[in-house]
Amino acid sequence: MVTLLRKYLTQFVVLSDEELEALMNELEVVSYDKKVRLTDIGDVEQYLHFIVKGLARKYFYKGKDEVITQIGKEGELICSSVSFFSGKPSSYIVETIEPTTFYSLHKEKLEALYRRFPNMERMSRLIITELFLQKEYWELERIRYTTKERFVRFMTANPDLFQRVPQKYLASYLNVKPETFSRLKHLLRIKKGESAPAK
Numbered sequence: 001m002v003t004l005l006r007k008y009l010t011q012f013v014v015l016s017d018e019e020l021e022a023l024m025n026e027l028e029v030v031s032y033d034k035k036v037r038l039t040d041i042g043d044v045e046q047y048l049h050f051i052v053k054g055l056a057r058k059y060f061y062k063g064k065d066e067v068i069t070q071i072g073k074e075g076e077l078i079c080s081s082v083s084f085f086s087g088k089p090s091s092y093i094v095e096t097i098e099p100t101t102f103y104s105l106h107k108e109k110l111e112a113l114y115r116r117f118p119n120m121e122r123m124s125r126l127i128i129t130e131l132f133l134q135k136e137y138w139e140l141e142r143i144r145y146t147t148k149e150r151f152v153r154f155m156t157a158n159p160d161l162f163q164r165v166p167q168k169y170l171a172s173y174l175n176v177k178p179e180t181f182s183r184l185k186h187l188l189r190i191k192k193g194e195s196a197p198a199k
Helices: 002-010 017-026 081-086 107-116 118-144 147-157 167-173 178-192
Strands: 028-032 037-039 047-053 056-062 065-072 093-096 100-106
Touching: 002 017, 002 047, 017 100, 017 107, 017 118, 047 107, 056 167, 065 167, 100 107, 107 118, 118 147, 147 178, 167 178
Parallel strands: none
Antiparallel strands: 028 100, 037 093, 047 100, 056 065, 056 093
């Protein structure tokens, strides 16, 4: 588990053994069953969650419909970020999709690490920048590409998620109607020469 976290952090900075040990001492290792809410609407987000094993999603309600804005898997961060950084109540729900284990870091402990290690603050700034860029890239994808192109690009980049994530969640994340998602999935199977599984 530590190897996965170190690999993620090394994208941004190289932590010394002392820094990594200090960080690990502050992390909480927590595991939840599927469909457990880590953050609910109205909560003030207190934790950053690094996914060690499993899947989680972030979503809000538009009327009665769930709108998914993130599907996180192993080696990724998830939290209600606006609430975490602003201290305001969350408009989002963070929920596990399958049994999931996290490294969770409380905001106060993160601030204490900043005070002890300037390198940690730099790391955090770079991570926040990367998350912002990912959000911008995803928004561009949703505008630049057709529904079919967006579907194919996502499926090509994330084939494992199509086996692990309920179809209705993927349809919401891709901003595709469930019936359109099913049709595209069927057409892609035909193109690959695969037969649809029996239901």
